[in-house]
Amino acid sequence: MHNLQEIVCPIQRAATLVADVTVIIILRELHAGPRRFGELQAAGVNPRSLSERLRRLTEEGVIVRTRYAEAPPRVEYQLTAKGRALWPVLTALQEFGETWLPRKSEESGS
Numbered sequence: 001m002h003n004l005q006e007i008v009c010p011i012q013r014a015a016t017l018v019a020d021v022t023v024i025i026i027l028r029e030l031h032a033g034p035r036r037f038g039e040l041q042a043a044g045v046n047p048r049s050l051s052e053r054l055r056r057l058t059e060e061g062v063i064v065r066t067r068y069a070e071a072p073p074r075v076e077y078q079l080t081a082k083g084r085a086l087w088p089v090l091t092a093l094q095e096f097g098e099t100w101l102p103r104k105s106e107e108s109g110s
Helices: 010-018 021-031 037-041 047-059 087-100
Strands: 063-068 074-079
Touching: 010 021, 021 037, 021 047, 021 074, 021 087, 037 047, 037 074, 047 063
Parallel strands: none
Antiparallel strands: 063 074
């Protein structure tokens, strides 16, 4: 992972942060509200990739990890203001995909 502060181009900095399917899935899931690790994993993410991306997103201030002092311990992840600011980017990706990258069944009218 590149140090984002060393990248001159702001588009490249943003793309380096979010141009990863796992990151996009995490952001999509957390947009609906706080989630636990298992809930994020259930969205189809490999546990190792999920751990790595959660750590990176936490370090970048995109998400916050909250540990609750319960038995057993509970940990939740949620978007920060910085993370919520990425939602228009995801919406734009969704709109592009719907308009320009239809699924095969949608192209044939099935």
